Amino acid sequence: MTSDDRSSYRRRKIGQALRRYREERNLTQDAAARLVERSPATLSAYENGHRAVRPRDLGQILDHYGITDARERARLLDLAAQGRKDGWWLDYQERTDPFIVDYASLEGDSSRIRAYEAQVIPGLLQTKAYTQAVFSAYAPVMEGPIQAGALEFRAARQRILANSGRPVTWVISESVLRTPIGGPRVMEEQFTKMLDVTRAAHLDLRVLPTAVGGHPGLDGAFSILDLGSEEPMKVVAVHSLVRSWFIDDSADVSYYEQVHDALAALALSKGDSRALLERIACEL
Template sequence: MSSGDQFSYRRRKIGNALRRYRDERGLTQEAAARLVERSPASLSAYENGHRAIRPRDLRQILDHYGITDEHERAGLLDLAAQGRKPGWWRDFDVPKTPFIVDFVSLEGEASRIRSFESMAVPGLLQTPAYTAAVFGAYDPIRTEPHEKKAVEFRLRRQRILDKPSLCVSWIVAEAALRMLVGGPSVMGGQLMKILKITEESRHDLRVMPSCAGAHPGMDGSFTILDVGSAAPLQVVATHSLTRSWLIDEPSRIAEYEQAHAELTSRALSERDSCELIKEIASQL
């Protein structure tokens, strides 16, 4: 993947906003280009997310369009600033889909992460052996074997847990903790890592007990990312076997936030979650 593909989500987000501002003012692309003192080709590249925009240039365009809402301006300028930062993932020689690049870049800039996992330990908590076992489970249906550095790539993401500004709240279904991924030894080590991280950090993990019955997470796992600080961008990431999505429509994000809040209310407390994890580990 070329360096120009590194922040496609951010570029698309900014581009959609610029196109919307132009349409609201009834301007053709040529007329808008004259107004904002850019060439039509440059403005088109910005609107289509084909080119990163410098915060200084974006600020000037927002001024020309008369965008004065400070919250809206701060959010877009924050996206533009983040989009020009180099990404650690560029050094990994592994296949990177546009989704994973977008997700990892957004995750790396997140100030808050809330997730629900129904069938697996969250990636940010996985041990190398657990991750390898998860990747290996998909080998029979792969057209090509997974890259050896894929495990290292996933584990590298975990460094964000040391960021003082980051707060993570995980909810994990009990079934995911009882599944013997990689066997008893691997799972035992995985449970110990979960306990170590959650007991020694400010991050919060709750277990959704099987006895809780039906709940709003039955449709599958999801992650809510609050990205940036000045005016946080909210994105929800969901996955399936063959496709992954980034959702940013406010109404749909609100539904996921409600679901996460409801799941939190039904999950065990932090203390009881730790006790259950210890109990499961003792049975291996």
């Protein structure tokens, strides 16, 4: 499968919109293809998210469908433009979970990131040794070896923290800091990295104390990505043991935002979180 045939969140989102516009106009795919001056096969590939569409071509199709909403057009055209960029993640398409590669591309284009983690240190803050220890924990139940490049890929994602000023807010459970994944030496290095990286003003790491008890994040980890700077499109990424998925329904995204806001309010401040990290590090 070539990179142009590979489905992605952006292509699926554009395809869903094009299918919706066509169906709202009661057009068959053949009739729509004649209207937008494309072959039925090409239009089908666009609608199914199997083929990238150039912004210029997408603009023409939107014109034929009579889509005049400036906000909707801008969002779709932005998705089309972003989807055609050559990013570092393309080198890992054949070696890493396709969802994670897709997530990294969205993460790289995001204007803001908010995340909650209940079990492990967030991937963007992990040391290589910690990541290896996390991967190794799954070894007894994995059917095959860890995919080649997975460790390198995790480390490569972290370049966005140094190369941009995008705000990132993590809320992590205190238990994450007290779980000795990889042993004391690995954890010591991990604490040092977290304290060093999050000195930046735009990176906000907050710890949710165990003493809080019940809280609205009990269902587990998630990330919220803002795509675009003006009236951004917001996407939630959720991971489970057997699959991962994106959520972009506005009501659902709003709910996740409320949960993250509540968790951040319950968590320690950035300064108090750093103080707790330093105390726990001294206990190793």
